[in-house]
Amino acid sequence: MPTLWTPDGERNVERESPTPPTEPVGAPTEASRAPAGASGAADGSPLSASELKAQAEQLGIDLDSLSPEERAQAEAAVAEMAETRARLAETPASEVIANHLMGFYELGAIHLSRQPPAFEDAALAIDALRAVLERVGDRLGEAGPVLNQAQSQIQMAFVQVKDQYAAAAAGEADGSAASSDADDA
Secondary structure (H helix, E strand, O other): OOEEEEOOEEEEOOOOOOOOOOOOOOOOOOOOOOOOOOEOOOOOOEOOHHHHHHHHHHOOOOHHHOOHHHHHHHHHHHHHHHHHHHHHHHOOHHHHHHHHHHHHHHHHHHHHHOOOOOHHHHHHHHHHHHHHHHHHHHHOOOHHHHHHHHHHHHHHHHHHHHHHHHHHHHHHHHHHHHHHHHHHO
């Protein structure tokens, strides 16, 4: 007799007649989707129903008040978050911090590439990168020198873009003043 996994455990299911699959071949099936209770504990073991419920409550989710479909979705999301947290806990902090610092670098570059450049936002991202590197740079391992070089590059880019923007603005101001003088003549 086939069984169906539920948050409360396996249930026997009687099949009336064989039915063709309703999803395309290769599409995720109910069994292959991240079921509630999927691996997510810090040791990689599945979360029990009570652990899922407790984690959902910490997030402000009352599983008992949801429809079966909403509950399954919420349980899958809670299990996925628990899995992500477990993987994150296994990753050295220096790698995670280096990744975030590269995010600061990218954020600064994005704001510098806007038209017109968002200098205040770019400066904030660059200052955040610099501040963290000054405080923990020597503890970032192999990423430290790379991040210090990235900081230098984004600071130089900031100065170059600001100078170019100021020169272009001054050129436009000179051009408009010259054309207004020609109009007056």
